[in-house]
Amino acid sequence: MDFNWKSVKGMVMRKITAIFFCFISIGLFAQGPHKKALSIEDFEKWNTLKNYSISNDGKIVAFEQSPQQGDGMLVVVSEKKQTDTIPRGYNAQFGPENDFLAFHIKQPESTIRKAKRAKTKKEDMPGDSLGIWTFNSGNMVKFSRLKSFQVPEENAKWIAFSLEPEPASKDSASNQPKEKQKQKDVEDLILFRVATSDTMMFRNVSEWFYARKGAAIYFNRQVKDSTDTFSSLYSFDTSSGEVTQLFNAKGWVKKITAGETGEEYAFLFSQDTIKEKVYSLYLGEPDKSPEMKLDRYSRGIPVGWSPSENGNMYFSEDRTKLFFGTAESPEPAEKDTLLEDEKPKLDIWNWQDLKLQPQQKVELEKEKKRTYLAVYHLELGRFIQLADLQVRNITTIQKGNGEIALGYNEQPYLRETSWTGKQCRDYYVVDIQSGIKREIVDKKSFVRISPQGKYVLWYEPSDSSYYARSTDINNLEAVPLTKMIPVSFFDERNDKPTDPNPYGIAGWSEDDRFVYIYDRYDIWKIDPSGERVPANITKAFGRRNETRFRYVSLDPDLKYIPSNETVLLNAFDERTMSNGFFSVRFNALKEPDLLTMERVHFSNVKKAKKADKLIWTKESARIFPDVWISDLDFDHARKISDANPQQEQYIWPKVQIVEWLSFSGEKLKGLLYLPENLDFAKKYPLIVYFYERNTENIHRHQHPAPSRSVINKTFYTSNDYIVFVPDITYKTGYPGQSAYDAIVSGTQYLVNSYPYINEKKMALQGQSWGGYQTAYLITKTNLYAAAMAGAPVSNMTSAYGGIRWQSGMSRMFQYEQSQSRIGGTLWEKPLHYIENSPLFFAPDIKTPLLMMHNDNDGAVPWYQGIELFVALRRLDKPVWMLTYNNEPHNLKATSWGNRIDLSKRMFGFFNHYLKGHPAPAWMEKGIPALEKGEDLGY
Numbered sequence: 001m002d003f004n005w006k007s008v009k010g011m012v013m014r015k016i017t018a019i020f021f022c023f024i025s026i027g028l029f030a031q032g033p034h035k036k037a038l039s040i041e042d043f044e045k046w047n048t049l050k051n052y053s054i055s056n057d058g059k060i061v062a063f064e065q066s067p068q069q070g071d072g073m074l075v076v077v078s079e080k081k082q083t084d085t086i087p088r089g090y091n092a093q094f095g096p097e098n099d100f101l102a103f104h105i106k107q108p109e110s111t112i113r114k115a116k117r118a119k120t121k122k123e124d125m126p127g128d129s130l131g132i133w134t135f136n137s138g139n140m141v142k143f144s145r146l147k148s149f150q151v152p153e154e155n156a157k158w159i160a161f162s163l164e165p166e167p168a169s170k171d172s173a174s175n176q177p178k179e180k181q182k183q184k185d186v187e188d189l190i191l192f193r194v195a196t197s198d199t200m201m202f203r204n205v206s207e208w209f210y211a212r213k214g215a216a217i218y219f220n221r222q223v224k225d226s227t228d229t230f231s232s233l234y235s236f237d238t239s240s241g242e243v244t245q246l247f248n249a250k251g252w253v254k255k256i257t258a259g260e261t262g263e264e265y266a267f268l269f270s271q272d273t274i275k276e277k278v279y280s281l282y283l284g285e286p287d288k289s290p291e292m293k294l295d296r297y298s299r300g301i302p303v304g305w306s307p308s309e310n311g312n313m314y315f316s317e318d319r320t321k322l323f324f325g326t327a328e329s330p331e332p333a334e335k336d337t338l339l340e341d342e343k344p345k346l347d348i349w350n351w352q353d354l355k356l357q358p359q360q361k362v363e364l365e366k367e368k369k370r371t372y373l374a375v376y377h378l379e380l381g382r383f384i385q386l387a388d389l390q391v392r393n394i395t396t397i398q399k400g401n402g403e404i405a406l407g408y409n410e411q412p413y414l415r416e417t418s419w420t421g422k423q424c425r426d427y428y429v430v431d432i433q434s435g436i437k438r439e440i441v442d443k444k445s446f447v448r449i450s451p452q453g454k455y456v457l458w459y460e461p462s463d464s465s466y467y468a469r470s471t472d473i474n475n476l477e478a479v480p481l482t483k484m485i486p487v488s489f490f491d492e493r494n495d496k497p498t499d500p501n502p503y504g505i506a507g508w509s510e511d512d513r514f515v516y517i518y519d520r521y522d523i524w525k526i527d528p529s530g531e532r533v534p535a536n537i538t539k540a541f542g543r544r545n546e547t548r549f550r551y552v553s554l555d556p557d558l559k560y561i562p563s564n565e566t567v568l569l570n571a572f573d574e575r576t577m578s579n580g581f582f583s584v585r586f587n588a589l590k591e592p593d594l595l596t597m598e599r600v601h602f603s604n605v606k607k608a609k610k611a612d613k614l615i616w617t618k619e620s621a622r623i624f625p626d627v628w629i630s631d632l633d634f635d636h637a638r639k640i641s642d643a644n645p646q647q648e649q650y651i652w653p654k655v656q657i658v659e660w661l662s663f664s665g666e667k668l669k670g671l672l673y674l675p676e677n678l679d680f681a682k683k684y685p686l687i688v689y690f691y692e693r694n695t696e697n698i699h700r701h702q703h704p705a706p707s708r709s710v711i712n713k714t715f716y717t718s719n720d721y722i723v724f725v726p727d728i729t730y731k732t733g734y735p736g737q738s739a740y741d742a743i744v745s746g747t748q749y750l751v752n753s754y755p756y757i758n759e760k761k762m763a764l765q766g767q768s769w770g771g772y773q774t775a776y777l778i779t780k781t782n783l784y785a786a787a788m789a790g791a792p793v794s795n796m797t798s799a800y801g802g803i804r805w806q807s808g809m810s811r812m813f814q815y816e817q818s819q820s821r822i823g824g825t826l827w828e829k830p831l832h833y834i835e836n837s838p839l840f841f842a843p844d845i846k847t848p849l850l851m852m853h854n855d856n857d858g859a860v861p862w863y864q865g866i867e868l869f870v871a872l873r874r875l876d877k878p879v880w881m882l883t884y885n886n887e888p889h890n891l892k893a894t895s896w897g898n899r900i901d902l903s904k905r906m907f908g909f910f911n912h913y914l915k916g917h918p919a920p921a922w923m924e925k926g927i928p929a930l931e932k933g934e935d936l937g938y
Contacts, residue, residue: 035651035677036705038718040903042367044069044896046704047643049617052604053629055094058613060135061114062092062101063627065643068705069896071109076101076133077627077640086140089131093149095156096214096609099136100194102149102159105129130161134194141197147187155214157238162187162205184749189219191236200241206231209256209265214238217264218246220253232373233267233290239469247290249501252277255324259315264378265290266315266322268307276330279377281307283322293376293383296329301374302382304328311371316400320378321432323400325371354414359808375432384435384551391428391437397453398559404471405430406449406456407437419825421813422497427456430470440469440476447504451559454512454530457481461499464490466517468528468734479530481484487519487543493693497732497816497823506551507561509586516561516586523569525586537584538569541591546574549582549592554607554614563587568605568632571597577698578659581634596634601699607632615640619701621655621673621714644703652676653717655698660749662729663741669695670726670746672754673717683758684722685914687711688747688784691770693727706899707889708905709767709790709852715903721914722757724750728773732823736776736836743773744781761785761914765906768860768889769819771851772838775868778849779841786913788850788906791860791889793820794868795839801862806858806888842871848878850909852902854887880909880923904938 045067052063059079066072074089092103106112107126115125130146133139149161164578165188192198208219217236222229233256235246247253251271258265263286268279284290295305302648311325347357370637372387373394387394394407408425417423427447428437441447446459449471457468463484469476482489494500503518517524521542528532542549551561552568563566563586571580571592580597584590600618603625607614612632619625624644630637630878653673662668671694675684689711702714713723726746730738743764751759762783766774767790774789793799802811815822815833822832834840849872865881872879882905884891884898891898911917922937 009078035649038650038715040706040715040900040907043704043706043900043903044644046702047072049625049627049641049643051091052606052615052617053094054606054608054609054610054613054615054629055098056096057098058608058611059098060101061615061627061640062094062103062631063641064090064092065641066090069109071106074103075641077629079348081640083640086131086133093151095151095159095194096154097156100159101133101135101625102151103131103133104146105131105142113519116293125367126588132159132192132194134197134223137197139197150210150238151708152210152214153212155238157214158217159192159194160208160210160217161190161192162208163190164188165203177405179905186222191217191230193734200236200931202234207254207256209258211262212260213262216258216265218256218258218262218265218267220256220267222253228273231269235265235499237263246284247282254279254309255311255313257313257315257322259319260317261319262316264319264322266313268309268313274332276332277309278329279309281322282322283376283378283446293381298383300385301326302385302388305372305385307374308371310369311373314400316396317398318401321400322376322378323396324374324375324376326904327371337397354411354700356418356803356808356810358803358805362806362808377433383727384432384600386430386432386435391430393743394430395449396432397449402453403432404453404541406447408447413443418810419812419816421817427458429456438473438739440471446504448505450508450512450528451510452512452516452878455515457505457515457528459489459502462478464488464536466502466526468515468530470529471827475716479528481515481526481528481530482517482524485519485524487522489517489519492520495730495732495821496818497821498818507553509563510560514563516551518550519543520548523551524541525589531540534577535589537586537589539589539591542571548572548574552581552605552607557608561586566632568595570605571604572696573597574696576670577696579699584634600702601698620699621653623700623701624703625701652724653716653723654678657695657698658724658746658750658753660746662745664738664851666729666730666741668729668742668746670729671698671718672722672750673723673725675717675722678756680756681763682720682756683911684720684756685761685763685767686724686747686750686757687716687763687914688724688726688743689765690726690743690773691711691766691768693729694725695727705725706896706903708893708899709902710770711765711788711906712903716910719907721910730821732821733829733832734836735821736780736838738771738821740780743777744783747783758914763787763914767852771860772820775838775849776836778847779844780840782846784847786848786850786910788852788909790852791854791857792838792851793860793864794871795864796820796822796833796837797826797830798867799864800833802861802863804859805861815904839867839871842868843875845872845875845877848913850880850882850906851880852884854889854891855883857889859889901936908938 035161047065047067051065054061061077065075071088074086074092075085088106089103092101099317111126127712128146130143130149132141145164147162154542176199186206189202189208193333204221204223205219206222210217217581222231228250230250231253233253235244254266254268265284267282269282270277280292280295282290283293305326306329308325308327313324315322349357374385376383390408390409394405396405407428410425413424424443426442426446427440429440430437430480440456441458444458447459455468466481467478468481469478471876486893491500506516506523508515514525515528524534525537538549549569549571552570555563566583569582571582578597578599579601581595582592584592600620602618606617615629617625626639627641628637628639633710654676655671655673657669657670658672704715716723726743728739750757764774764784764787771789771792774787775792777793777817778787800815814820826833852866853862855862869881908920912919920938927937
């Protein structure tokens with residue numbers, strides 16, 4: 001048979017062609033529908049998740065899902081994979097017996113907007129409701145006018161909540177209230193019985209307290225007549241439902257508290273009729289009327305002091321002690337006969353002040369309400385004043401059961417904090433029985449007391465070592481704990497002109513026998529007495545594999561690390577940037593066991609209190625941090641939320657790590673964000689964003705959202721930009737040059753390595769410290785076509801002597817010891833301050849600059865932006881400054897209008913200089929003050 005090779009060839013070619021087109025079709029099909037770029041209008045519909053909780057039995061999970069604008073919802077997911085949603089629900093709390101869920105319900109956004117448009121007073125705005133969902137019956141009840149609710153940690157037969165009193169009704173004919181207006185300082189207390197949904201109401205309640213274990217509720221009813229106020233204290237037995245009056249007198253009851261079981265109770269009481277009330281302490285026991293135990297004249301209380309309504313009051317867990325606050329008794333204000341314009345109004349700055357006047361003013365209200373810890377020993381009937389004017393801060397241990405406490409005195413070091421930035425303190429062991437204080441270590445910043453109170457541990461910067469000292473007065477020798485261990489226990493990458501901070505401690509063993517201390521990678525088991533040889537719990541697995549291990553506490557009530565149980569370690573691989581979890585026993589010296597490691601970021605790990613169930617989130621640049629549930633080994637993991645399914649419709653970034661050699665010869669890393677639909681034949685504009693080090697954030701997700709100060713990497717890459725985030729390391733005295741060496745070298749590496757980057761269309765963007773570096777860089781290079789600097793320090797010589805208005809502190813420490821990294825005073829290193837200040841090199845700037853500097857900036861003084869703006873304006877350089885009125889350093893999260901506005905202006909600015917779009921009107925001609933609020937100039 002003769003073959004027609006031409007025919008065969010044609011047939012084969014037709015099949016190849018068909019297969020070829022088939023593959024093309026498959027490829028096109030695999031790409032899915034055409035994805036679109038994100039727009040600013042898309043921001044408001046993007047959901048966020050928060051406030052994750054899991055029931056004690058691990059069978060139900062609740063979390064809030066909310067769009068960035070509009071009404072959110074509470075999502076409830078059962079183990080049967082059933083999902084329920086409660087519109088506008090939030091702040092949910094499960095019953096400890098897993099039988100109900102209580103939560104707030106917001107008013108609809110439209111109702112809030114309507115009230116705001118009507119200029120409703122804050123106290124008259126529509127309020128929340130309480131929702132209670134009882135699982136067994138499936139019933140859900142709601143109560144309006146909610147103020148607060150409380151669920152005990154155990155035995156929650158009843159839910160207690162308070163409501164705003166109903167507004168007084170008015171007579172339709174006379175328009176007058178039918179009954180006397182409700183008191184503003186009282187509320188309605190409602191007790192809701194979970195089993196039956198029955199309720200009990202008590203009106204005119206001024207204060208109430210629910211015992212932690214759910215046995216009793218105490219409340220005070222306060223009633224006023226024409227001249228006097230009467231207080232009546234009651235207890236409610238949650239088992240019997242019985243209400244008992246405990247106390248009744250003319251005067252004011254405050255600070256009601258009770259022990260965990262609800263048997264002992266205490267309160268403050270005053271019969272003073274003036275505003276400045278002096279209180280006495282009352283204690284009550286079961287079946288006994290309360291007795292006054294302490295007043296301003298009692299033995300042991302400092303002269304002129306008394307129990308204070310501003311202090312916390314609580315019983316020790318073992319019910320042997322009552323802790324409370326005392327303070328100088330308030331004095332009646334003198335009658336003022338002067339007119340306001342006859343009174344001098346000034347601040348006097350004194351060189352001997354421990355704190356600067358601005359800081360004193362910021363802390364004024366806190367200081368007015370400062371109290372000093374005291375204790376009343378119930379069995380001994382003895383009052384002991386613990387804190388005093390020097391040792392003003394004292395921390396108890398063992399939930400108040402401990403016989404010692406740790407106190408500190410910061411007074412000797414407060415002045416120098418202005419220029420050192422360090423919070424040094426002298427620490428004291430305080431005897432709870434006698435109040436005697438014994439100094440145990442002085443001038444230290446990192447000090448801890450062990451859970452059982454046997455040891456005090458501290459970190460010594462002078463030799464970068466940890467030490468411990470027994471609290472036993474017969475054994476006061478300091479024991480070096482880490483001095484001989486051949487690894488560093490301080491931040492190995494510290495590049496600030498100050499002592500590096502330690503990595504910290506994981507915790508203690510249950511009997512204080514061991515303390516567990518972190519190095520960069522591993523965890524060390526160390527005997528604080530110094531008798532036993534230190535051991536590496538993780539067997540140096542972390543250091544060998546450049547993986548950081550950190551203990552994850554799954555029980556917030558547990559104050560120690562159980563050594564004979566398997567515990568969870570968070571792991572981060574510095575080489576691959578992978579994150580995950582290992583398990584380990586702290587009493588078994590073996591390598592930890594791998595549970596899971598992924599190229600994602602894990603967070604928000606929570607355990608069910610009485611079940612082996614975990615909830616957690618994981619995220620990456622492409623993966624939204626949805627909620628997952630699993631067992632303790634992360635097996636059978638299941639995603640239980642899907643907050644943003646619409647993400648699949650949009651172009652999303654992909655991210656990779658790049659490495660290069662900086663101009664100083666150091667090997668650096670950075671992140672490169674690329675559009676997922678990158679076209680290698682195109683030229684893309686590049687925006688370089690930076691702060692300090694960011695590479696370890698490679699797997700953090702940035703959902704589309706309006707800016708508070710910086711670019712949204714997801715939004716910009718979706719709109720055909722490439723974003724570069726380089727790491728920066730610093731040399732003391734040369735922060736600006738260090739930034740230049742890292743950022744410019746990284747940019748040039750990208751230009752040489754990635755032909756799809758348009759080297760003519762590159763820009764800089766940074767906020768705060770990043771804003772400073774942006775301003776500095778454009779004085780040294782014309783490589784960038786545009787720059788945006790948020791809240792930049794432009795003149796270090798004037799900023800050095802300025803104030804951080806949010807805290808009231810001097811800015812000196814920031815330059816000498818901290819982020820600005822000059823490493824000396826202005827008079828010691830004047831040239832360094834000048835050389836690192838963009839203002840002095842303003843004539844060299846040729847890059848168009850957009851700044852944002854707000855007039856209520858509490859971190860970087862507003863005048864820093866003004867100094868650079870007026871200089872560039874005079875030099876006829878293209879510069880714009882956005883100043884959002886009454887906004888802080890970064891725009892407030894709630895300032896939606898301003899955040900959208902900043903996003904539009906920054907995007908328009910970059911689009912003009914990097915994509916050739918027409919300049920918006922606000923850039924071309926500005927917005928005159930006469931047209932403010934009328935013409936936005938977009």
